[in-house]
Each structure stands twice: as structure tokens, then as C-alpha cells.
Amino acid sequence: SYVLTQPPSVSVAPGQTARITCGGNNIGSKSVHWYQQKPGQAPVLVVYDDSDRPSGISERFSGSNSGNTATLTISRVETGDEADYYCQVWDSSSDHVVFGGGTKLTVL
């Protein structure tokens, strides 16, 4: 089955740029979606189809996807960005949705 690998944690100072990676075999050939989840809340879609943003999501959130790695980039990080972030793809070979294990973003 298809596996997505994320770092368990990323730390960044306010105002800096956070990059959260999502590794998978030839992930560049798939559409990657990213979710933000704060404690006690439902997930929120922040990037879809590798690099598009839903309406209402800050332009500080951006995404890229190539080769074996997709990346969520959060620019000018704010304390309110502290959350768990998950990548997700549809694996057509198994007809399964696959989530990465999640990355906890800590704003120092």
C-alpha cells in the first residue's frame, strides 16, 4: 500500500518560514492535499491539488510537489499557525485515500 512520510515535528520562530515535507514514491504524479488541525477541532483544508488555496485561506500557505516530495510552506509564521498538519493523496492503484502521519508545527 502507498505510504506518505512526514516529519513528526517542525519548529520555527514567528515571522520565519516553515516547510513541512511529505514523502512518497513518485508523489509528484499525484495530487496532494494539506490539512491543518488544531487541538479539539476538525481538520481544515489549506492547500489542494498540490498548490491551490481554498477561499479564505491565507496566501501565506503555499504548496509544491515534485519527484518524491511534496512540501507545504507557511510564510511569515504566526503563533496561530501552531497545529498538526497532514498531507493526503488518492492512491488509484488501491482505491484508497492515504494520509501522512502528521507533523506538529511548533512556533517558538
Place this chain on the structure above:
Amino acid sequence: QVQLVESGGGVVQPGRSLKLSCAASGFTFSNFAIHWVRQAPGKGLEWVAVISFDGSENYYTDSVKGRFTISRDNSKNTVFLQMNRLRPEDTAVYYCAKDRGADASAGSDYWGQGTLVNV
């Protein structure tokens, strides 16, 4: 505005059954796929199942295949998850989530607040 409201969770003994419901409003329900995603306490997101816009296709994660059944009633804007032969490892908050598309691959743009299942 788009709303998804889950119900039906609770405490259940191993081996028993439970049926979750997800009532949707604020969008053309019959045009979109709907997912169930769960989250065990302190753990990450785990996809459970998806049903296509018209109910003609559904897919399951391997650990629930043969035990869980996803269905939908487009006349009532509701999706269901029938869970049989429940196991302790099924304990989680269960979310329903609207896909951006008619099948399962476009990402989920709206989520309910979840319902807790405790086995």
C-alpha cells in the same frame, strides 16, 4: 453555509454494532462524494471509507472492509456508516467530510465536528 453534522456515536461493547449518520446542508449534496475519517485518541487522521456522489462506488480501508458499510440517501442529504463487529481499535472520533469532487480524489473542503465511538 455548508454544514455536516455527525450523530450516532457512543459507548458500545466489542462485537456489537453502531450506525453513524452525517446530515449535510448548504450545498448540492447529490453532486459530491463523502468520506468518513477517524482519529483515535492522540493519534493521526485515518481514512475509513468514501462513497461517490450517486452511491455507485464505495471504497474502504482494509481494516474495516467486510465489517463497515457506507451508504447514502440523496433524498435526505445524509450519509451513513454501519459499523458491525466493532473492535477496541475502532475507538476514535469519526468525522464525515465532503469531497471537492464527485469521486474521492479532490480533497475534503468541509468537515463535521465529529462523533466519538468508544468500543
